[in-house]
Amino acid sequence: MMRTVKGRVLASLALLAAGCLAALAAPPQNPGAADMQLEGGASGKVPFPHLQHQLALADCNLCHVKFPQVPGAIEALKAEGKLAKKEVMNSLCTKCHKEKRQAGEKGGPTTCTTCHVKG
Ligand code: HEC
Ligand code: HEC
Ligand code: HEC
Structure with missing residues (x-):
């Protein structure tokens, strides 16, 4: 039981970290009007x-x-x-x-x- 909860927490932390890295690698940039x-x-x-x-x-x-x-x-x-x-x-x-x-x-x-x- 403890193991799965810990596993889930670790998995969500990993997802969060991946999300942050993706955001750092490609910051959303508004190009403005063409x-x-x-x-x-x-x-x-x-x-x-x-x-x-x-x-x-x-x-x-x-x-x-x-x-x-x-x-x-x-x-x-x-x-x-x-x-x-x-x-x-x-x-x-x-x-x-x-x-x-x-x-x-x-x-x-x-x-x-x-x-x-x-x-
Ligand atoms: C050759 C000059 C030039 C370059 C290079 C340039 N811009 Fe602009 N940009 C302008 C001018 C001129 C305006 C209009 C400013 C005004 O309205 O006073 C503008 C306005 C903008 C605006 C606000 C207007 C709108 O439609 O939202 C954004 C956002 C923007 N630029 C983003 C970018 C980004 C991102 C890049 C690079 C990928 C870029 N620009 C490269 C000249 C340039
Ligand atoms: C490559 C494009 C370009 C060329 C060539 C050009 N202009 Fe401009 N001009 C602009 C832009 C963009 C602005 C607005 C931004 C600024 O004031 O720098 C402007 C602004 C002006 C303004 C308004 C300044 C103010 O705020 O009252 C005058 C007057 C003007 N130009 C006259 C001229 C004359 C006269 C020539 C030829 C000798 C000329 N321009 C050539 C792009 C150009
Ligand atoms: C750092 C260089 C640079 C700056 C700053 C720059 N231009 Fe240009 N401009 C170019 C180049 C390079 C081209 C040719 C682009 C192409 O052929 O795709 C061009 C092309 C153009 C054209 C012709 C587009 C066509 O093919 O019909 C216009 C109009 C123009 N620029 C206006 C402006 C005005 C107005 C500004 C200032 C607000 C400006 N440019 C600032 C480099 C620049």
Whole structure:
């Protein structure tokens, strides 16, 4: 009798430990929307293929070092004065696209009206 109870306790502990290990190995990560429209001020909105970037770039923090993984984070930080206007555009988007092109790799648009759409 004692043996089976102990056995069951041990078995549940083992299951619990396995569950914790699985959680550590693969933390659930919200990938966010596949496609977005970013605010681009007077120049017009900026369509942004988020999923395409996640597939092309291995590291989320290439971008999310500047702003958290929260919808509207860029505009909120700009409004609080914690992120300069055009900083994401200049130090992330355009910078990376230019570097890729210079390296002979496929990048993204680098001129105003290929990113910003009026309407
Ligand atoms: C090339 C830049 C870039 C990369 C790389 C990137 N993101 Fe994002 N992400 C953005 C931008 C831009 C936004 C929109 C922020 C805003 O709305 O102000 C965003 C928003 C988000 C959001 C909140 C929006 C939503 O739909 O819920 C989540 C969650 C997110 N990203 C997760 C990720 C994860 C996870 C990765 C890596 C697998 C990743 N991102 C990689 C640029 C990027
Ligand atoms: C690779 C895409 C891309 C290109 C190229 C680009 N922009 Fe942007 N632009 C953005 C994004 C994304 C934002 C919003 C984030 C930010 O402010 O950094 C933005 C923001 C802006 C803003 C609003 C700033 C504010 O908060 O009031 C203006 C104005 C602007 N861009 C003008 C331009 C002009 C002019 C050019 C060409 C010289 C240009 N952009 C080229 C992506 C781009
Ligand atoms: C660290 C590098 C990097 C950053 C940062 C980055 N991009 Fe890109 N972008 C790429 C690469 C690489 C591609 C080509 C992806 C492909 O071909 O699958 C691309 C492609 C694009 C395209 C063209 C998609 C198509 O094929 O039609 C757009 C639009 C774009 N990026 C917008 C943005 C905007 C807006 C930002 C800033 C919020 C941004 N990117 C930030 C690397 C970057």
